Amino acid sequence: MAWTWFHRLGSPPYLYSLAARLTPWFAWPTLVLILGGVYGGLVLAPPDYQQGDGFRIIYVHAPSAWMSLMVYTTMAVAAAAGLIWRIKVAHAVAASCAPIGASFTLCALVTGSLWGAPMWGTYWEWDPRLTFELILLFQYLGYMALRSAFEDLQRADRASAMLAVVGVVNVPIIHYSVIWWNSLHQAPSVMKLAKSDMPATMLIPLLMMFLGFTLFFVTVLLIRLRGEVLTRERSASWIREAVTL
């Protein structure tokens, strides 16, 4: 009985209408959090004692980097669920994740490069974290290229899901790279939340950006998911309902 909600999520018509109804509930908090986070990060937070106002790039860089890893993990888990239990909807979730993850991985790389230029004196260094993050971008692009190489959607789902699952090993490598290797990249400043070195006026906008980006991911995922579910659906009766609404 406790599993009925889970089974209903696997039903395309239910998921389609649920996603439509949930979208504004994620979109509005996203907007408030990101606008508040940007204002706090650019205006309220004090300049860093070492990096001056240059550190303010953290408010767009760190949440983008978080998105690159979190979206990939979501994609891999959904892909695994699709492979193991043959849930069509899970494959639709995985397919929806890729473009979102790819764009934020690129964003993390470029904003990191713009941060590194004045602080490290170079736009790019073959440092472990930077290198593996670049590989992550290629993983997303490879996943999307593989999907588009198949005419048959079911075969595209299965082949790309395997690639996504195998590639998930890169996520912990990126996360721990600054600890495992003597990296140029600075150590995480937020993850050790309990004893974070940041003053509250610096930290709170950053946390708002992390939460805002996460909710933004859910918002965009819900919109894409409706499209993916509709594309996969063959039964006419509920499609009529969905498209004439």
Place this chain on the structure above:
Amino acid sequence: MSGLAEFFDMGGYAAYVWPSYALTLIVVVLNVVWARRLLAKSREEARRRLAMRVGGSES
């Protein structure tokens, strides 16, 4: 320097800070545009599939 000019100068880091924020804004906006376009396209295709079935047998 006035307050606003000082703000835009970003302590001399303007050339790095503003492009970072601009790129992030572009990525956020594009994600919304792409997602909405995908949904609109799949609704359009679904509508076409329905239209083709009219007169035929319902599954």
